[in-house]
Amino acid sequence: QVRLVESGGGLVQAGGSLKLSCTASGSIFRLSAMNWYRQAPGKQRELVAQITSLGSTSYADSVKGRFTISRDNGKNTVYLQMNSLKPEDTATYYCNILADLQSYWGQGTQVTVSS
Numbered sequence: 001q002v003r004l005v006e007s008g009g010g011l012v013q014a015g016g017s018l019k020l021s022c023t024a025s026g027s028i029f030r031l032s033a034m035n036w037y038r039q040a041p042g043k044q045r046e047l048v049a050q051i052t053s054l055g056s057t058s059y060a061d062s063v064k065g066r067f068t069i070s071r072d073n074g075k076n077t078v079y080l081q082m083n084s085l086k087p088e089d090t091a092t093y094y095c096n097i098l099a100d101l102q103s104y105w106g107q108g109t110q111v112t113v114s115s
Contacts (some may be wrong), residue, residue: 006094006095006106008020012112012114016085020082033098034096037093038091042104062088066083067080088113094107
């Protein structure tokens with residue numbers, strides 16, 4: 001059984017920064033893509049950032065230049081550094097990984113950006 005534990009969410013003023021972490025534990029043979037999604041109230045869940053096993057990254061247009069995704073394969077951990085936060089970044093952020101051809105989700109961590 002694979003478990004994801006997220007941390008780093010919170011309340012921050014506009015223009016501030018937060019760093020999210022997500023660590024996968026359990027029986028993992030091969031960890032592939034690691035992703036961050038977010039879901040704001042009344043909106044669909046959207047892909048924010050992705051990093052492949054080779055380190056290639058991609059971002060939603062709304063966060064390009066402000067967010068940086070990274071990973072530590074030795075720790076089975078993915079990070080999301082969020083800078084220049086805006087009120088519209090307020091959402092629950094979810095970690096998602098692909099491991100051994102299975103998709104796993106974290107429980108979500110709340111990010112609230114005040115204006």
